[in-house]
Amino acid sequence: MFQHDELSEVDSDELIECFMEIEGSPLDKIQSLKEKGNKLFKNNKFSEATNFYNKACQILCFVVQVMNDYYEIEIISSLAMSLNLNLAACALKLIKHETVKNLCSLVLSSFSHNINVLFHRVLAFMRLKMFSEAKMDLEKGLVIEPKNKIFS
DSSP, X not given: OOOOTTSOOOOHHHHHHHHHHSOSOHHHHHHHHHHHHHHHXXXXXXXXHHHHHHHHHHHHHHHHHHSTTTSOHHHHHHHHHHHHHHHHHHHHHTTXXXXXXXXXXXXXXXXXTOHHHHHHHHHHHHHTTOHXXXXXXXXXXXXXXXXXXXXX
């Protein structure tokens, strides 16, 4: 759930500089980048928000590889899911439907019953004219939440 093609290439010097200027533990640094991305997203600055989420993802990948035993897997998984969902939300706003599809598929590989992610992937499939895939996700959504009006 951590490595994917949707991460933009962030200059390693820029990433190190960013990491060093934020106080706290590696997870605090990741959370700070995520919060900066959230503020930018709320101000409709989706490309800039994507940049912060990408930096947070890359630091998280490093944390997982180097400090895997130090942090609880639930915390890391939750943070990875959140960052990937934020990236998907940015991609949706930036009309990058292939990216939305890929990010949602990545999240669903670990959290298969996340109804919101499923819905975003349906939107991406529809816009990519992948109607049979969209129909399968709609049907899956109805199984997960039969009373959810989005899927009926």
